[in-house]
Amino acid sequence: MRSGFKKILIPVLFSAFVLFSCKRDFQHNIVLLETTDVHGMIFPYDYIEKKESSGSLAAVSGYIKKESIKGDELILLDNGDNLQGQPVVYYYNFEDTVSPHINSLVMNYMGYDAVTVGNHDIEAGHSVYDRIRSEYKFPMLAANAINISTGKPFFEPYTIIKKNGLRIAVFGMVTSSIPEWLPPELYSGMEFRDMVETAKIWMPVIRKEKPDLVIGLFHNGWEKNDNGNKAETGDNESNLVARNVPGFDVIFTGHDHSIANEKIVNVAGDTVLVLDGGSRAEIIARADIEIVRGKVVSAEGNIIEVKDFQPDAGFLSRFAENDWVIKQYVDKVIGESTATISSRDSYFGSSSFTDMIHSLQLEISGADISFAAPLSFDVEISKGQISVSDMFKLYRFENMLYTMSLAGHEIVKYLEYSYGGWINTMSSKGDHLINFRTDKDGKPQLSAGKAWLKIPPYNFDSAAGINYVVDVTKPAGNRITVMSFSDGRPFKPDEKYKVAINSYRGSGGGGHLTEGAGLSREELSSRLITSTDRDLRYFIIKSIEKRRIISPSPLNNWKFVPDDYIVSARIKDYELMFGSKKN
Numbered sequence: 001m002r003s004g005f006k007k008i009l010i011p012v013l014f015s016a017f018v019l020f021s022c023k024r025d026f027q028h029n030i031v032l033l034e035t036t037d038v039h040g041m042i043f044p045y046d047y048i049e050k051k052e053s054s055g056s057l058a059a060v061s062g063y064i065k066k067e068s069i070k071g072d073e074l075i076l077l078d079n080g081d082n083l084q085g086q087p088v089v090y091y092y093n094f095e096d097t098v099s100p101h102i103n104s105l106v107m108n109y110m111g112y113d114a115v116t117v118g119n120h121d122i123e124a125g126h127s128v129y130d131r132i133r134s135e136y137k138f139p140m141l142a143a144n145a146i147n148i149s150t151g152k153p154f155f156e157p158y159t160i161i162k163k164n165g166l167r168i169a170v171f172g173m174v175t176s177s178i179p180e181w182l183p184p185e186l187y188s189g190m191e192f193r194d195m196v197e198t199a200k201i202w203m204p205v206i207r208k209e210k211p212d213l214v215i216g217l218f219h220n221g222w223e224k225n226d227n228g229n230k231a232e233t234g235d236n237e238s239n240l241v242a243r244n245v246p247g248f249d250v251i252f253t254g255h256d257h258s259i260a261n262e263k264i265v266n267v268a269g270d271t272v273l274v275l276d277g278g279s280r281a282e283i284i285a286r287a288d289i290e291i292v293r294g295k296v297v298s299a300e301g302n303i304i305e306v307k308d309f310q311p312d313a314g315f316l317s318r319f320a321e322n323d324w325v326i327k328q329y330v331d332k333v334i335g336e337s338t339a340t341i342s343s344r345d346s347y348f349g350s351s352s353f354t355d356m357i358h359s360l361q362l363e364i365s366g367a368d369i370s371f372a373a374p375l376s377f378d379v380e381i382s383k384g385q386i387s388v389s390d391m392f393k394l395y396r397f398e399n400m401l402y403t404m405s406l407a408g409h410e411i412v413k414y415l416e417y418s419y420g421g422w423i424n425t426m427s428s429k430g431d432h433l434i435n436f437r438t439d440k441d442g443k444p445q446l447s448a449g450k451a452w453l454k455i456p457p458y459n460f461d462s463a464a465g466i467n468y469v470v471d472v473t474k475p476a477g478n479r480i481t482v483m484s485f486s487d488g489r490p491f492k493p494d495e496k497y498k499v500a501i502n503s504y505r506g507s508g509g510g511g512h513l514t515e516g517a518g519l520s521r522e523e524l525s526s527r528l529i530t531s532t533d534r535d536l537r538y539f540i541i542k543s544i545e546k547r548r549i550i551s552p553s554p555l556n557n558w559k560f561v562p563d564d565y566i567v568s569a570r571i572k573d574y575e576l577m578f579g580s581k582k583n
Contacts, residue, residue, distance in 0.1 A: 091325070168212060
């Protein structure tokens with residue numbers, strides 16, 4: 001009797017064990033977490049504005065530790081643009097190049113599994129991203145950044161992450177538009193290929209790895225486009241890859257600082273989860289994946305707001321000395337200003353803020369004419385002591401300063417293009433001067449009660465060195481009248497002049513030189529006369545340190561006309577843009 005019972009019981013127990021083992025081995029819950037476009041927001045502190053910040057990798061670390069307790073398999077990914085934005089990364093990029101980089105220290109501490117290269121990472125130059133790549137304990141991805149000498153990817157094209165018996169493929173790409181914005185010396189030896197064609201080449205290779213899950217990690221924006229034929233702008237190729245290259249289960253995007261959480265159906269009829277994680281470590285894009293017997297049966301997205309989580313105390317303690325070093329750096333006094341300047345004035349005419357950039361560019365380059373724009377939408381530098389942090393307000397990006405050769409008629413066309421995106425054609429005093437985004441009724445589109453500009457302010461280039469007017473009643477392309485140089489010299493359409501211009505613009509960024517002045521991209525390099533060997537902000541700091549006291553004031557070399565149209569439009573548009581009346 002007992003022998004018969006054992007004969008029955010043993011197979012039953014063995015079957016139950018096998019069933020339990022199968023469930024354990026073939027059913028997995030994976031959590032994918034993405035940060036993107038962190039732009040140096042490592043600590044819960046904005047070193048430029050000198051105030052606490054709700055977004056930070058310290059708070060992301062707090063969230064990760066909280067989630068790790070639950071026991072789910074976590075995979076941590078980042079989508080690039082880490083090496084520009086806050087003084088903390090600038091300092092370790094260019095000032096302290098001997099110590100381990102703060103970004104590698106932090107991301108290694110947090111346990112990242114992979115990162116994609118961003119255009120602002122490339123902007124830091126080979127010396128920076130080659131160095132940080134060697135410090136990372138995880139791969140840096142960009143399949144479409146090709147080493148010209150070998151024909152192979154300069155960075156890793158993909159990585160296979162092994163978790164609890166699963167094989168998870170992460171395939172990275174970066175926007176192919178980098179040559180339109182950055183000087184070639186920053187990516188020497190590299191070229192950037194089309195994302196769709198690159199994905200089509202690598203997907204069969206990835207499939208041979210027999211992955212249980214395939215993730216796209218693209219430093220490229222997500223622009224919703226249901227037909228999948230083309231993106232509205234060339235810098236939003238992620239949509240095309242998601243729809244036209246089967247094989248991806250999840251695609252994380254970035255670069256555009258937007259938020260997305262949606263599912264699309266690709267050309268093979270498969271569903272793809274798409275997530276875009278915003279910027280400045282304010283958002284974590286989360287995907288919860290269920291895999292059964294090597295097949296994804298569920299993929300759900302979620303957008304996590306970092307402000308809801310406390311910074312990780314262990315993180316803050318571990319990197320307290322780095323935080324202290326950066327606060328000392330940004331608090332360093334470099335001079336004194338006799339006046340308060342604000343970027344707000346730059347939208348309505350010659351202003352102390354933008355003209356300070358113009359004056360320094362002309363001084364540094366010795367050029368005849370300067371082109372510059374307010375690089376930040378709404379910042380102020382107060383009267384009194386000027387510190388290093390103020391220079392990050394005045395000049396937001398790490399552009400070098402170019403001196404280029406342009407003919408007079410090209411300069412006029414350049415300005416026509418700039419003001420064409422900047423302002424409206426006014427037919428009455430009641431019209432808007434500023435070119436706002438509009439709703440379906442043609443009224444300015446509001447966010448938190450404020451109007452949105454149609455194009456970014458860093459494309460609002462004005463000029464110094466010449467005297468001119470912009471007639472707002474005339475159509476785009478016919479608004480600019482140049483009277484003379486500001487020193488009285490005649491301005492001649494066919495004569496060549498030296499122009500001070502930042503490297504982003506000089507490389508074709510914004511289209512001012514190509515679509516505006518009519519130069520081909522191949523022609524841009526032949527027009528370059530000189531370039532600074534370091535970013536413009538560095539030279540601005542050195543200039544102020546040498547001068548000690550500056551007295552910023554408008555150059556008053558240009559204005560909008562007619563005056564009576566501008567008076568009423570300025571009052572109305574200022575309030576729409578900034579939520580308050582002009583003092």
